[in-house]
Amino acid sequence: MTDMYDLMIAGVGGQGNLLASRVIAHAALLEEGLSVRIAETYGVTQRGGAVFSQVRIGRAVSGPLIPKGQAHLIIGLEPIEGLRVAWGYLRPRGGVVLNTRVLLPLQSKMGEQPSLGLAEIRDYLRRMGIPTLVEIDAHRLALELGSAAAQNMVMVGAASAIPGFPLSAESLSQAVRALSRTEHVARNIEALVKGRQEALSLLIKNGIVVGHSGN
Amino acid sequence: MKRDDLFKGSPGTRLLAMGNEAIVRGAIEAGVQLVTGYPGTPSSEIVDTAIEAARELGFQAYWSVNEKVAFDVATGAVFSGARALVSCKHVGINVLADSLMQINHIDIPGGLVIVSVDDPSGSSSNNEQDNRHYAKFAEIPALEPSNLDEAREMTKQAFVISEELQLPVLLRSVARLSHMTADMTLGPIDQSRRDSRFDGSRVYTPFPPLIPHRRLREKMRRAPQVLASYDWNRYEGTGKEKLGIAASGFTYNYAREGVDALGLNAEVALLKVGTPHPPPRDLIRRLLAHVEAVLVLEDVNSFLEEILREEAHELSRSVRILGRKSGTLPDSGETQIDSVIDAVRSVHARFSISTSSTKTVTMSNMSESTSPSQREGAEVTPALPRRESTFCVGCPHRATFYALKEAMQRAGLEDPIVVGDIGCYTLGFNAPFRVLQTMTSMGASMGTALALAQFNPSRQVIAVIGDSTFYHAGMPGVLQISQHKAPVLVLVMDNSVTAMTGQQSHPGTWHSGDRLSTIPIEDIVQAFKIPTVRVVSSWNPQRLSAELNEVLKTRGPAVVISRGACALLPERRERVHGTMAVNASLCDGCLRCIREFGCPAFLIDDDGSLRVTIDETQCDGCAACLRTCPAGAFYAKKSSERKLRQFQEDLYDRHV
Numbered sequence: 060m061t062d063m064y065d066l067m068i069a070g071v072g073g074q075g076n077l078l079a080s081r082v083i084a085h086a087a088l089l090e091e092g093l094s095v096r097i098a099e100t101y102g103v104t105q106r107g108g109a110v111f112s113q114v115r116i117g118r119a120v121s122g123p124l125i126p127k128g129q130a131h132l133i134i135g136l137e138p139i140e141g142l143r144v145a146w147g148y149l150r151p152r153g154g155v156v157l158n159t160r161v162l163l164p165l166q167s168k169m170g171e172q173p174s175l176g177l178a179e180i181r182d183y184l185r186r187m188g189i190p191t192l193v194e195i196d197a198h199r200l201a202l203e204l205g206s207a208a209a210q211n212m213v214m215v216g217a218a219s220a221i222p223g224f225p226l227s228a229e230s231l232s233q234a235v236r237a238l239s240r241t242e243h244v245a246r247n248i249e250a251l252v253k254g255r256q257e258a259l260s261l262l263i264k265n266g267i268v269v270g271h272s273g274n
Numbered sequence: 275m276k277r278d279d280l281f282k283g284s285p286g287t288r289l290l291a292m293g294n295e296a297i298v299r300g301a302i303e304a305g306v307q308l309v310t311g312y313p314g315t316p317s318s319e320i321v322d323t324a325i326e327a328a329r330e331l332g333f334q335a336y337w338s339v340n341e342k343v344a345f346d347v348a349t350g351a352v353f354s355g356a357r358a359l360v361s362c363k364h365v366g367i368n369v370l371a372d373s374l375m376q377i378n379h380i381d382i383p384g385g386l387v388i389v390s391v392d393d394p395s396g397s398s399s400n401n402e403q404d405n406r407h408y409a410k411f412a413e414i415p416a417l418e419p420s421n422l423d424e425a426r427e428m429t430k431q432a433f434v435i436s437e438e439l440q441l442p443v444l445l446r447s448v449a450r451l452s453h454m455t456a457d458m459t460l461g462p463i464d465q466s467r468r469d470s471r472f473d474g475s476r477v478y479t480p481f482p483p484l485i486p487h488r489r490l491r492e493k494m495r496r497a498p499q500v501l502a503s504y505d506w507n508r509y510e511g512t513g514k515e516k517l518g519i520a521a522s523g524f525t526y527n528y529a530r531e532g533v534d535a536l537g538l539n540a541e542v543a544l545l546k547v548g549t550p551h552p553p554p555r556d557l558i559r560r561l562l563a564h565v566e567a568v569l570v571l572e573d574v575n576s577f578l579e580e581i582l583r584e585e586a587h588e589l590s591r592s593v594r595i596l597g598r599k600s601g602t603l604p605d606s607g608e609t610q611i612d613s614v615i616d617a618v619r620s621v622h623a624r625f626s627i628s629t630s631s632t633k634t635v636t637m638s639n640m641s642e643s644t645s646p647s648q649r650e651g652a653e654v655t656p657a658l659p660r661r662e663s664t665f666c667v668g669c670p671h672r673a674t675f676y677a678l679k680e681a682m683q684r685a686g687l688e689d690p691i692v693v694g695d696i697g698c699y700t701l702g703f704n705a706p707f708r709v710l711q712t713m714t715s716m717g718a719s720m721g722t723a724l725a726l727a728q729f730n731p732s733r734q735v736i737a738v739i740g741d742s743t744f745y746h747a748g749m750p751g752v753l754q755i756s757q758h759k760a761p762v763l764v765l766v767m768d769n770s771v772t773a774m775t776g777q778q779s780h781p782g783t784w785h786s787g788d789r790l791s792t793i794p795i796e797d798i799v800q801a802f803k804i805p806t807v808r809v810v811s812s813w814n815p816q817r818l819s820a821e822l823n824e825v826l827k828t829r830g831p832a833v834v835i836s837r838g839a840c841a842l843l844p845e846r847r848e849r850v851h852g853t854m855a856v857n858a859s860l861c862d863g864c865l866r867c868i869r870e871f872g873c874p875a876f877l878i879d880d881d882g883s884l885r886v887t888i889d890e891t892q893c894d895g896c897a898a899c900l901r902t903c904p905a906g907a908f909y910a911k912k913s914s915e916r917k918l919r920q921f922q923e924d925l926y927d928r929h930v
Contacts, residue, residue, distance in 0.1 A: 071661070072663070073667075080455070081290070084455055085290055089290065094456075095456060096454060097454065097455035099455070100449065106663040106698065108663035121528075122528050122611055123527075124528075124610065126612050127645045129643055130645075139659065139661070145645075146647050150643055164662065168865070168868045168878055169706065173659050175658070176880065
């Protein structure tokens with residue numbers, strides 16, 4: 060893999076951004092021996108505001124902030140936030156994995172801020188020329204497993220299918236096992252698998268090459 | 275989250291940790307005996323983690339009522355010869371400053387480490403401030419780690435340095451380090467037992483201060499020698515470079531990354547500063563001796579920049595010192611990697627002398643690295659909505675603010691003034707309530723309300739404060755409101771815990787258990803002789819609103835406590851999902867529920883009708899929304915009725 064793989068996880072407070080970033084970091088460090096940095100803010104941003112995690116994986120990682128135009132992958136736990144971050148940080152041939160369930164901010168519901176639907180978001184992303192855009196209905200997939208709370212793990216699973224993603228499915232499962240609450244381990248591992256399968260089938264359908272390291 | 279690997283892991287173990295956890299590990303390795311502080315983002319994980327560690331390892335760790343009490347508690351430990359650590363966010367140092375400015379005049383018998391986690395850019399704060407200045411002001415050493423291993427090692431050695439100099443040591447972290455998760459290597463744990471006993475054969479006071487202050491100055495003259503044995507300050511150059519970058523603390527990472535990315539390693543000398551006070555003047559002079567310009571990176575004041583300017587002046591060398599003060603970097607806000615790369619590139623262009631050919635400096639691994647927002651051309655900027663922070667689903671404060679606004683309207687108040695304070699309830703500034711009008715420091719709501727009432731006698735002043743804020747700093751102000759018989763309505767939003775920072779306990783937290791007492795707010799304000807005191811459940815906003823109306827009619831000071839458990843408490847984890855629903859035939863799309871209550875679980879149908887539905891996966895059954903619909907369209911589903919009743923019995927009126 061390259062010296063550094065940069066990804067960002069964008070969502071809304073309460074969507075499990077923190078566990079998602081930790082699972083990836085744990086997999087990188089403890090399963091694959093790579094260096095890792097996560098930049099996040101806590102506290103007031105957890106209260107329904109936008110939450111961004113910057114995750115840098117590599118052999119020689121220094122600071123935790125991803126320069127603009129460097130991110131290889133955006134995981135949008137929420138599509139408006141996914142778009143916001145892709146716009147600001149995605150590299151020209153980067154990929155986006157997008158949860159399809161829009162969570163409108165209150166001010167949009169009140170008519171004070173613009174409202175965006177999935178179609179408009181998809182349109183903006185297409186115009187940015189993103190070669191790999193994978194849309195996952197993570198909410199539905201998570202509910203099929205028994206809880207909407209597993210959405211974040213569905214999205215991590217989907218991300219693992221993106222060409223160039225440096226970590227193996229096995230490493231991610233081990234990380235989930237280590238970090239999830241006991242009663243959630245089975246469900247979260249299933250969520251990883253479901254997300255990955257869904258993403259792989261979409262990528263194959265769109266003719267994107269899926270053979271890459273770690274698989 | 276239990277961290278056995280962090281607390282007990284053997285030296286050499288590599289694990290994933292957060293900056294704040296690295297600091298705790300350093301304290302454990304030093305054999306710390308007391309850890310205390312007051313919650314404040316970005317520092318809260320330090321004492322939270324220490325409390326967990328203390329249960330396993332047997333030292334003292336607990337939250338204090340405020341940072342001053344925390345510091346004084348640590349003082350008691352240190353006077354007993356024990357090693358103590360106090361932790362807080364940057365403004366917390368303001369609160370403990372009175373004690374700090376006197377302890378520095380005393381020869382302390384135990385190591386005292388003060389951890390200040392600053393918040394450059396103030397992402398979770400009311401202000402920006404740079405607490406390296408406190409070290410200079412208080413005349414104590416400051417250590418500024420650049421990564422997790424340094425955070426751990428510096429915390430550990432800070433105790434050693436503190437005992438060597440008999441001075442407190444400031445460990446200065448920043449949010450970006452404290453909240454960074456990265457790999458870290460553990461060090462050995464000092465297992466030696468420390469005898470803690472107050473030695474009564476001497477006194478512990480700075481008074482009279484003249485001689486103690488001289489001693490303090492002498493200690494600080496010795497400090498560079500004591501610090502020289504550590505490798506936290508580092509010169510990286512050959513002596514031939516024309517350009518230098520001096521970076522304080524965490525910004526060293528950006529200096530390194532910027533130089534590497536631009537391929538300028540051979541042309542730029544780096545100076546890493548890990549002890550901003552006293553600064554490594556010898557290394558600074560070594561750098562200034564051969565460069566033409568130095569770019570200074572630091573958060574968030576021009577602390578190091580001014581030292582460099584001072585040293586350049588001493589050397590009588592005309593070196594350009596470029597940083598925040600000179601306008602080369604933004605003068606406020608956290609250092610960003612993008613600004614550093616830009617600054618390094620432009621400084622190099624201004625000052626470098628190309629030897630053989632002109633070299634175009636590009637990012638070696640990022641030849642086409644621009645984000646969509648940076649590219650010129652046809653992309654349309656997406657019209658993205660702002661996303662403000664808001665109350666969690668099921669937060670009692672949403673119900674309380676709804677009740678307050680309703681009461682204010684019904685009372686027909688003429689231009690009321692609503693004063694706010696610091697906590698989750700601060701979100702009352704945001705949509706949809708937008709009812710708070712002032713907020714400054716912790717507890718300031720009370721004193722501010724008093725004078726606002728005196729200067730605006732025809733207007734009702736309502737002062738909103740949380741439970742933890744009340745204990746932290748609100749009490750003296752309420753006492754004075756009572757003393758002056760000021761016609762202020764104090765509305766205490768009591769959700770049992772210090773919520774915003776992670777649901778920490780305080781003296782009013784609804785514990786059962788006998789190790790700690792609970793002292794309810796109503797008992798305190800009654801002892802303060804406030805003539806009208808009411809305690810009402812947050813969960814029935816209509817009843818709360820009626821109580822507020824009744825209280826508003828009385829003259830003289832009043833305290834109304836709106837009580838409801840924080841939505842994130844474990845006892846509320848057993849959520850009654852999908853309890854509430856909207857009767858579609860009654861909903862006419864007026865959206866008043868959204869505009870006046872604004873629960874995130876309210877969704878608007880996208881079929882053009884604007885009818886509201888409730889997101890089953892988010893709704894947690896607090897049912898405070900029940901009567902917010904003018905058409906009565908909200909109801910609790912039959913299938914959830916029994917569970918809802920039980921849930922409500924558990925929460926409603928239980929602590930009232």
